Amino acid sequence: MAKSLRSKWKRKMRAEKRKKNAPKELARLKVALGQEGKGEITMKDVAEIATVVPAKKLKEKAEDVEMLGEDDDMGQMEMDSKRNKKTMLNEHGQYPVWMSQRQAKKMKSKRKASKGKQKTKKGVAW
Template sequence: MAKSLRSKWRRKCRAIKRQRYGEKELARLKKTLGIDETAPVDTDMKEIADIATVTDAKTIKEKAAAKEKEKGTDGESMEVEGARVYNKRTMRDQYGNYPVWMSHRKIMKHKHARTKGKNVPTTQTKKKPKKLRKKVKKQTPQQ
């Protein structure tokens, strides 16, 4: 089905578009990076250090901790009255409610998974043994 004349033509047109848009995208990228427009197309990129600064997570955390010490809060967040605190394991807040974004189906699935590991009372899970009875033949009334 992909070898029809129409699909071949479309594939050819898409290849032409790809080439044309690629040139435009390259020009836009060079403009954003600040590379000279008049320079030849095959110029090498400048050093990455000139364009962007690279930092690791450790230095970012250290800077954030230094800013917190300057403020004097020492990483304590402001407590808002009436804020809900959710337990990560049970997904419920301090009042026993699930989050508003959680769908009913997801809540029921979560409840089922939580009770699965617990010991449920034996009256609900144990089957009662059947009583053995003698078969009694039906007797017809005698006249």
């Protein structure tokens, strides 16, 4: 995909814009780090500003927090559990926000088609 002339041109222009804005961005980053007058930024300078913590320590800390607050509901997200998995409708009859109108229309037509079919009984009809 994305091989049209327009997309190639857009990609080229974005690259040129990045080149043009790179010095300004670097200057802004240096100002944010408080190193505007010193020239180059070294990792030692960054280490003074921000603390680097290994991943193992973060995991241990997270486990400790989980053990302390097992009864609490703080760590869980609210999920939309009242949605029908087959029809994708919630309790108010609404489709999810990420579903396009075309998909919703297709699902609706499937629902209507399955509702309209009558099951015939096997055997002799009198």
